[in-house]
Structure formats: C-alpha cells, structure tokens
Amino acid sequence: MPRNRQQIPREERTGDLLAAATELFLAKGYAKTTMADISSAAGVARGNVYWYFDSKDHIFAAVMNRMLSREIRILNEEQAGADPLSRLVRGLSDMRYSRPLHQAMHDRLPHSEEVREAHNTFLNWIVGLVDELMAERGLDNAPGIDATLVRDVAVAVFEGANVPNDQNRPAHEMIRFLMESVLARCAGPQGRKR
Amino acid sequence: MPRNRQQIPREERTGDLLAAATELFLAKGYAKTTMADISSAAGVARGNVYWYFDSKDHIFAAVMNRMLSREIRILNEEQAGADPLSRLVRGLSDMRYSRPLHQAMHDRLPHSEEVREAHNTFLNWIVGLVDELMAERGLDNAPGIDATLVRDVAVAVFEGANVPNDQNRPAHEMIRFLMESVLARCAGPQGRKR
DNA sequence: ACCTGAACACCGTTCAAGT
DNA sequence: ACCTGAACACCGTTCAAGT
Numbered sequence: 001m002p003r004n005r006q007q008i009p010r011e012e013r014t015g016d017l018l019a020a021a022t023e024l025f026l027a028k029g030y031a032k033t034t035m036a037d038i039s040s041a042a043g044v045a046r047g048n049v050y051w052y053f054d055s056k057d058h059i060f061a062a063v064m065n066r067m068l069s070r071e072i073r074i075l076n077e078e079q080a081g082a083d084p085l086s087r088l089v090r091g092l093s094d095m096r097y098s099r100p101l102h103q104a105m106h107d108r109l110p111h112s113e114e115v116r117e118a119h120n121t122f123l124n125w126i127v128g129l130v131d132e133l134m135a136e137r138g139l140d141n142a143p144g145i146d147a148t149l150v151r152d153v154a155v156a157v158f159e160g161a162n163v164p165n166d167q168n169r170p171a172h173e174m175i176r177f178l179m180e181s182v183l184a185r186c187a188g189p190q191g192r193k194r
Numbered sequence: 195m196p197r198n199r200q201q202i203p204r205e206e207r208t209g210d211l212l213a214a215a216t217e218l219f220l221a222k223g224y225a226k227t228t229m230a231d232i233s234s235a236a237g238v239a240r241g242n243v244y245w246y247f248d249s250k251d252h253i254f255a256a257v258m259n260r261m262l263s264r265e266i267r268i269l270n271e272e273q274a275g276a277d278p279l280s281r282l283v284r285g286l287s288d289m290r291y292s293r294p295l296h297q298a299m300h301d302r303l304p305h306s307e308e309v310r311e312a313h314n315t316f317l318n319w320i321v322g323l324v325d326e327l328m329a330e331r332g333l334d335n336a337p338g339i340d341a342t343l344v345r346d347v348a349v350a351v352f353e354g355a356n357v358p359n360d361q362n363r364p365a366h367e368m369i370r371f372l373m374e375s376v377l378a379r380c381a382g383p384q385g386r387k388r
Numbered sequence: 389a390c391c392t393g394a395a396c397a398c399c400g401t402t403c404a405a406g407t
Numbered sequence: 408a409c410c411t412g413a414a415c416a417c418c419g420t421t422c423a424a425g426t
Contacts (some may be wrong), residue, residue: 010390029304035419045392047421056419106357107301110223123359149371152363156354163300163353165317169346177343178372185378204409228399239411241402250400 014052016042022063026097030060030104057112064105064118067098068125084133085179088126092158092172102162123155130154133179139186150182208246210236216257220291224254224298251306258299258312261292262319278327279373282320286352286366296356317349324348327373333380344376 008016020041024033035056039049053059071094079087095102102122108115130151134140140147157178161171202210214235218227229250233243247253265288273281289296296316302309324345328334334341351372355365 013390031304034417046419047393048391050420051390103300106297109358110225119359149363149367153351153368153372155359156351156357156363156365156368157347159354159357159359160350160352161354163350164303165314165349165353169343169350171350173343174347174350177340178347178375181372181375181379185375207409229401230399240400241412242410244401245409 010052013042013044017044017049017052017059018062018066021059022067025060025063025101025104029100030107055112057108057115060104060108061112061114061118064101064115065121067095067101068118068121071095072125084129084136085176088129088133089172089176091125091129092161092175093170096170096172099162100164103164106159106162123158126155126158127151130179137183137186139183142186145182145186153182154178204246207236207238211238211243211246211253212256212260215253216260219254219257219295219298223294224301249306251302252308254298254302255306255308255312258295258309259315261289261295262312262315265289266319278323278330279370282323282327283366283370285319285323286355286369287364290364290366293356294358297358300353300356317352320349320352321345324373331377331380333377336380339376339380347376348372 017038021033021038024037024041028037035049036046038059039046042049049059053062071091074094075087075091079090082090105115105119105122109119131140131147134147134150139145154175157174158171161169161174211232215227215232218231218235222231229243230240232253233240236243243253247256265285268288269281269285273284276284299309299313299316303313325334325341328341328344333339348369351368352365355363355368
C-alpha cells in the first residue's frame with residue numbers, strides 16, 4: 001500500500017480536516033492551533049493541508065460557515081413555528097460555546113476575504129431575524145423609530161457579547177433585553193401603528 | 195560622543211517610544227507594526243525597546259492607557275458641568291479614530307495581563323458614566339429594571355461598535371439610542387420613581 | 389492527482405558584547 | 408545603566424521530489 005497515494009475521496013479528507021480543525025479551534029483557540037496540529041490530527045503531513053485549503057484563514061472560514069449552517073438547520077427543524085425573537089435568542093444561546101472563535105474572526109477580518117464573508121453570514125442571519133421581528137410588530141417603517149439603527153444596535157450587542165470580559169453576560173439575554181426595550185418604547189409614546 | 199551612552203533621561207526616551215508606537219499603531223494597526231518599526235522610528239536599535247518595555251503588549255497597553263487618560267482629562271476640562279450621557283457620547287465620539295486599536299486589544303486580551311488591565315480601564319470608564327446616569331434618573335434600583343443588565347448591554351454596544359463591519363455606525367449614536375430607549379421604557383409603564 | 393518533509397520568510401524576543 | 412546587532416524560536420507557507 002503506497003503511502004503517497006490518495007487513500008480516501010477528496011470530500012472525506014476535507015471533512016476530516018474540517019472536523020480536526022473544529023475540535024482544535026474550540027479546544028485551544030484559533031491562534032494557538034497550528035497548522036501542524038491540524039495536519040497531524042487528521043493524519044497527514046504539514047504541507048498537505050494546503051492541497052485542500054489555501055490558508056489557515058480559509059480553513060477557519062470553512063469551519064465557521066459549517067457551524068452556522070448547522071445551527072440554522074437545527075433552528076429550522078426545532079423552532080419552525082416560533083416567533084423571530086425566540087428563534088434569535090435560542091440561536092445565540094446555542095452559540096455561546098463558540099464565542100472565542102467568533103472573536104477570533106474579528107482578528108482575521110482585515111487579513112482575509114473569506115473570513116469577512118463568513119463573518120457577514122453571521123451578521124446577516126441576525127439582521128434577518130431582527131427585520132422579521134420588526135416587521136411582525138409593524139415597526140419596520142414606523143415614524144418614531146429608525147429600523148436601521150435598531151438593526152445596527154442589535155448587531156453591536158451581539159458582537160460586543162463575543163468579547164471576553166469579566167461579566168460575561170450571554171448574548172441572548174442582552175439581545176432579549178434590548179429588543180424588549182425597543183419594542184416597549186415603540187408601543188409607548190408613539191403608540192402602536194396598524 | 196559615545197553612541198552607546200544614555201543621551202537623554204529615561205522618561206524622555208520612554209515618551210519618544212510611546213509617541214512613535216502610538217503613531218505607528220494608528221497608521222498601520224497593531225499587527226502590522228513591528229518592534230523594528232517602533233525602535234527605528236524612535237532612533238534606537240531593535241533590542242533596546244526591551245530595556246524600557248517588557249514586550250510588545252506592554253508598550254501597547256501603555257499606549258492605550260495614555261490615550262484614555264488624555265481623553266478623560268479633556269472631558270473633565272471641556273464637559274465639566276455636562277450630564278453623564280453627553281459626556282459619554284462625547285467621549286465615544288472622540289475615540290472613533292482609535293477603534294481599530296481598541297479592537298486589537300481584544301486580540302491580545304488572552305495573552306497579556308497588561309492589555310487586560312488597560313481594557314478594563316476603558317470598560318470601567320463607561321460603566322461609571324452609565325451608573326451615574328442611572329442614579330441621576332433615580333433608576334439605579336428601580337423595581338422594573340436591572341441596572342446591572344443595562345450596564346452590560348451598554349458595554350456590549352461599545353465593544354460591538356469597535357468591530358469593523360460594513361455599516362460602521364459610530365458607538366456614540368448607538369449608545370445614545372440604547373440609553374434613551376431604556377430610559378423611555380422605565381419612564382413608561384413602571385412609572386417614574388421618586 | 390495527491391502526498392511528504394525540508395527549507396524559507398517573518399517577526400518577537402534574547403543575549404553576549406560593547407561603552 | 409544603557410545600547411547594539413547577531414542569533415534564536417515559532418509558525419504559516421512554499422516547493423522540489425516522490426508515488
């Protein structure tokens with residue numbers, strides 16, 4: 001059996017590398033996981049990773065994309081009928097364990113187009129749910145409120161929750177509080193529309 | 195004139211290094227500024243920086259501490275009588291240009307105690323102003339509201355605003371919106387206390 | 389088409405040797 | 408006490424050589 005011949009199909013090897021990288025990134029963080037760690041965990045030589053992924057950032061982006069799409073699939077299955085706010089809160093709650101990795105994306109944003117794309121996918125997911133929520137309450141173009149601003153603040157809270165600090169309050173709590181405050185404000189003085 | 199003898203007092207050289215580092219960090223970012231860049235900008239050899247600062251993170255923390263304390267001094271002078279919310283908004287507005295550096299602190303938090311301390315100083319500054327604001331409105335221990343949660347969300351918005359994204363909405367706008375929403379919510383259904 | 393490991397590039401940090 | 412520059416360590420990436 002030749003050591004240098006492809007033993008397994010491309011997709012499977014890609015999957016192995018992705019699985020190894022995911023595990024290592026979660027365990028040690030992005031910066032402390034070396035390409036040598038990933039290659040040896042997947043049972044290949046250092047250089048071989050570059051046959052499947054162009055760079056460490058490429059494999060990182062792929063890991064993050066896979067995480068988010070899995071989470072979205074789970075939400076679609078388990079929370080099919082739920083309102084946007086509970087879906088959002090549930091998703092954020094599920095993602096708590098990958099906070100450090102989301103933060104690592106921020107480090108890499110300036111250096112990698114692929115990481116930027118993966119990161120935008122996260123933000124678009126949140127923006128979509130916030131928009132849905134606002135529309136459901138008929139606030140998407142209410143006079144007293146700037147829906148764009150609400151979106152941006154929600155995204156900022158999410159991003160801010162991913163920064164490690166002493167308090168370490170989970171994102172889903174803060175997003176819930178924020179959205180409830182905004183909704184209460186709208187339902188108050190300005191009165192409810194439609 | 196001996197090339198190897200101390201020409202200038204320690205404090206002045208430290209100041210030169212700090213000034214050079216500040217300029218370079220602002221211009222090129224933390225990651226792309228090398229220790230060689232800093233040393234040559236200050237006119238010393240590579241290794242000499244380590245006589246004044248233990249590491250790149252130490253010099254970075256010193257740079258950030260100096261920035262914040264200068265900003266606080268300016269605010270105290272120019273906004274002496276202003277209410278906490280406008281002081282906070284003004285400070286955040288002034289700090290817009292150093293966003294990328296604040297974000298770089300996040301990268302270094304796991305690796306450096308000094309950066310953690312510098313970062314905490316930023317957060318404490320914000321928390322102090324938020325607390326002051328809540329106390330001024332008599333909401334620091336109102337029944338319907340969790341002041342700790344308000345603090346954490348405000349901090350999260352600040353942190354989130356420091357992450358680069360396409361929208362790039364300034365932190366002070368978002369903080370103002372957040373605090374106004376929270377205050378409106380409290381002044382609404384629960385009614386104003388005291 | 390895929391795999392290997394030596395070699396390169398880059399940069400933070402150290403250190404023996406200077407004054 | 409301060410300063411220098413060569414040398415080291417670490418790791419992402421490349422590449423000539425294999426099957």
